[in-house]
Amino acid sequence: xxxxxxxxxxxxxxxxxxxxxxxxxxxxxxxxxxxxxxxxxxxxxxxxxxxxxxxxxxxxxxxxxxxxxxxxxxxxxxxxxxxxxxxxxxxxxxxxxxxxxxxxxxxxxxxxxxxxxxxxxxxxxxxxxxxxxxxxxxxxxxxxxxxxxxxxxxxxxxxxxxxxxxxxxxx
Amino acid sequence: xxxxxxxxxxxxxxxxxxxxxxxxxxxxxxxxxxxxxxxxxxxxxxxxxxxxxxxxxxxxxxxxxxxxxxxxxxxxxxxxxxxxxxxxxxxxxxxxxxxxxxxxxxxxxxxxxxxxxxxxxxxxxxxxxxxxxxxxxxxxxxxxxxxxxxxxxxxxxxxxxxxxxxxxxxxxxxxxxxxxxxxxxxxxxxxxxxxxxxxxxxxxxxxxxxxxxxxxxxxxxxxxxxxxxxxxxxxxxxxxxxxxxxxxxxxxxxxxxxxxxxxxxxxxxxxxxxxxxxxxxxxxxxxxxxxxxxxxxxxxxxxxxxxxxxxxxxxxxxxxxxxxxxxxxxxxxxxxxxxxxxxxxxxxxxxxxxxxxxxxxxxxxxxxxxxxxxxxxxxxxxxxxxxxxxxxxxxxxxxxxxxxxxxxxxxxxxxxxxxxxxxxxxxxxxxxxxxxxxxxxxxxxxxxxxxxxxxxxxxxxxxxxxxxxxxxxxxxxxxxxxxxxxxxxxxxxxxxxxxxxxxxxxxxxxxxxxxxxxxxxxxxxxxxxxxxxxxxxxxxxxxxxxxxxxxxxxxxxxxxxxxxxxxxxxxxxxxxxxxxxxxxxxxxx
Numbered sequence: 001x002x003x004x005x006x007x008x009x010x011x012x013x014x015x016x017x018x019x020x021x022x023x024x025x026x027x028x029x030x031x032x033x034x035x036x037x038x039x040x041x042x043x044x045x046x047x048x049x050x051x052x053x054x055x056x057x058x059x060x061x062x063x064x065x066x067x068x069x070x071x072x073x074x075x076x077x078x079x080x081x082x083x084x085x086x087x088x089x090x091x092x093x094x095x096x097x098x099x100x101x102x103x104x105x106x107x108x109x110x111x112x113x114x115x116x117x118x119x120x121x122x123x124x125x126x127x128x129x130x131x132x133x134x135x136x137x138x139x140x141x142x143x144x145x146x147x148x149x150x151x152x153x154x155x156x157x158x159x160x161x162x163x164x165x166x167x168x169x170x171x
Numbered sequence: 172x173x174x175x176x177x178x179x180x181x182x183x184x185x186x187x188x189x190x191x192x193x194x195x196x197x198x199x200x201x202x203x204x205x206x207x208x209x210x211x212x213x214x215x216x217x218x219x220x221x222x223x224x225x226x227x228x229x230x231x232x233x234x235x236x237x238x239x240x241x242x243x244x245x246x247x248x249x250x251x252x253x254x255x256x257x258x259x260x261x262x263x264x265x266x267x268x269x270x271x272x273x274x275x276x277x278x279x280x281x282x283x284x285x286x287x288x289x290x291x292x293x294x295x296x297x298x299x300x301x302x303x304x305x306x307x308x309x310x311x312x313x314x315x316x317x318x319x320x321x322x323x324x325x326x327x328x329x330x331x332x333x334x335x336x337x338x339x340x341x342x343x344x345x346x347x348x349x350x351x352x353x354x355x356x357x358x359x360x361x362x363x364x365x366x367x368x369x370x371x372x373x374x375x376x377x378x379x380x381x382x383x384x385x386x387x388x389x390x391x392x393x394x395x396x397x398x399x400x401x402x403x404x405x406x407x408x409x410x411x412x413x414x415x416x417x418x419x420x421x422x423x424x425x426x427x428x429x430x431x432x433x434x435x436x437x438x439x440x441x442x443x444x445x446x447x448x449x450x451x452x453x454x455x456x457x458x459x460x461x462x463x464x465x466x467x468x469x470x471x472x473x474x475x476x477x478x479x480x481x482x483x484x485x486x487x488x489x490x491x492x493x494x495x496x497x498x499x500x501x502x503x504x505x506x507x508x509x510x511x512x513x514x515x516x517x518x519x520x521x522x523x524x525x526x527x528x529x530x531x532x533x534x535x536x537x538x539x540x541x542x543x544x545x546x547x548x549x550x551x552x553x554x555x556x557x558x559x560x561x562x563x564x565x566x567x568x569x570x571x572x573x574x575x576x577x578x579x580x581x582x583x584x585x586x587x588x589x590x591x592x593x594x595x596x597x598x599x600x601x602x603x604x605x606x607x608x609x610x611x612x613x614x615x616x617x618x619x620x621x622x623x624x625x626x627x628x629x630x631x632x633x634x635x636x637x638x639x640x641x642x643x644x645x646x647x648x649x650x651x652x653x654x655x656x657x658x659x660x661x662x663x664x665x666x667x668x669x670x671x672x673x674x675x676x677x678x679x680x681x682x683x684x685x686x687x688x689x690x691x692x693x694x695x696x697x698x699x700x701x702x703x704x705x706x707x708x709x710x711x712x713x714x715x716x717x718x719x720x721x722x723x724x725x726x727x728x729x730x731x732x733x734x735x736x737x738x739x740x741x742x743x744x745x746x747x748x749x750x751x752x753x754x755x756x757x758x759x760x
Contacts, residue, residue, distance in 0.1 A: 060338060
């Protein structure tokens with residue numbers, strides 16, 4: 001261990017400190033860490049264990065139970081394809097397969113350039129607009145296979161625009 | 172009291188019981204599996220204990236469902252019987268059924284409920300989840316193909332040590348019970364105490380057997396010497412149908428001799444030697460301003476815990492090796508010499524109530540000139556297996572003595588090492604004599620006795636000096652004492668810590684205590700077995716003529732002829748060791 005920077009260790013301790021008065025603080029702590037860093041590796045879980053007294057095995061169990069938490073870094077864009085019952089019968093499997101084919105990654109994996117992570121989700125409660133895909137919180141309704149390429153291209157455009165907004169200076 | 176009916180017959184039971192407990196009180200044993208020891212584990216996950224109960228929707232898991240006034244319970248109804256059978260069949264559908272190769276066979280609760288419920292083979296044949304087998308740790312092994320996800324081990328690790336090395340991970344069909352990241356026990360801060368093995372209902376968690384090594388040593392023509400720890404005699408009989416708490420010292424010596432060991436020694440001799448060394452070390456620390464409190468170092472589970480979690484407190488640990496390691500060193504470097512044998516041709520087997528000893532003997536710090544003190548460690552259970560396969564009828568064996576040629580004689584002080592507080596009492600008997608010139612009267616120091624986990628403390632007046640001592644077993648209790656030391660608030664001079672709750676009598680290598688397999692033991696056997704085994708040791712102490720380590724004639728002779736005096740240069744080389752802080756989750760690729 002000992003790969004974490006001091007600032008990161010301090011930050012994780014601070015996050016743990018936010019929920020000192022909670023009876024069951026673990027989910028909240030892990031959510032904050034997931035949001036802050038995008039993933040929760042074992043060395044981070046060890047710090048959470050020290051701070052909360054909850055065993056590493058138990059924390060690891062929670063992290064691996066909920067698909068919201070990740071052990072490895074996620075991409076810049078997390079594409080979540082809902083495979084709940086309604087989406088599934090409306091063709092969600094074909095949609096996720098198409099994303100898989102275009103990005104050359106399997107569900108759960110991240111592209112080598114760190115741009116995209118593809119996740120298979122259970123029901124996200126958007127059955128009325130099935131099949132639904134969520135990308136970084138934005139929901140795309142009634143997805144079809146033919147839209148997949150276009151949507152991937154849109155994400156690259158978002159990055160381009162961000163670069164321009166920052167003045168295009170990357171030196 | 173509540174009025175209930177079971178199979179239509181009225182009973183009165185206490186409030187607050189589960190159906191399972193209430194039925195037991197009324198004389199019914201509902202087949203059950205995941206539940207254990209008064210709800211130490213009660214997740215209701217296996218569904219083997221399903222019964223019909225009025226007021227409930229459908230069948231209920233009796234291990235978690237509370238009784239209520241007027242409840243009518245049906246255990247034997249066709250629906251309940253069929254449901255229990257289906258539950259077991261579902262467990263079996265994802266179970267590795269190589270029962271004939273499984274060392275848990277004969278103690279397996281899954282096989283027991285399978286027979287009880289009439290579970291059919293492959294009633295729900297289908298996919299099996301991926302199998303992971305961990306055989307890297309010297310102490311214990313894990314095989315997920317045998318795991319039924321009951322969670323008993325998870326609870327035991329937390330209850331005994333506050334550790335929680337084992338946990339459930341992943342989701343759905345991929346769930347396994349394992350150390351974080353599905354690591355080996357060897358790559359996690361597991362102390363290898365084996366308490367999880369003691370509660371595992373199947374063969375998922377087992378000691379790492381070393382019987383094969385012994386067979387190979389015999390084949391290779393080595394001088395194979397066996398030595399057995401005190402706690403083994405207090406429990407080995409259970410494997411052969413004796414009531415819990417029956418000491419079987421004589422038959423055990425006879426059995427081991429018939430297994431072909433060239434010598435059979437009692438580790439009590441090593442325990443006496445430990446007291447001479449550790450007592451002297453304590454005296455030095457007390458009189459010369461050494462690091463206090465001094466903490467005992469006999470329990471390798473505790474040593475593992477200290478190295479993982481309290482690296483800053485290691486100077487408090489006695490530098491003494493544990494008794495079987497000391498005795499192993501004496502066998503190889505003194506006994507062998509006296510018998511004109513090359514130590515490299517001697518193979519020392521320790522029979523231990525412990526699985527952490529399997530790890531301990533592998534430590535680099537436990538070698539002398541590159542020669543390990545001990546070559547193989549087997550548990551009480553493995554010894555029973557060796558005896559059973561040899562064809563011996565244990566109950567018909569004569570009572571024999573241990574070998575006591577030039578070593579092996581022992582005192583009552585050595586015997587009580589096997590119970591929590593025993594090392595402390597044995598040490599105080601000798602320290603008292605060294606400081607006052609007379610024996611403590613009475614010989615027993617009952618203030619330090621007990622058989623449960625938790626902390627005991629006592630103050631002993633020695634020549635006007637008060638010596639404060641404390642005893643803890645199980646790391647949950649030990650942690651309290653250790654945190655006091657770390658905070659600079661400890662008032663103690665000498666602390667005994669044992670890894671397993673209750674000490675070695677409840678070690679991770681001892682026979683399984685499973686009420687379903689012990690029909691002749693009382694209902695509360697899980698509450699009293701430690702006390703019974705402890706009593707077996709205290710009674711042997713009382714039967715000994717010599718009861719203080721410093722009065723053991725062969726120990727006195729060993730110092731005169733070989734070691735010089737306690738803590739001498741040679742003693743340090745052979746009988747003392749060193750510790751080093753370790754990282755819990757080390758990097759593994």
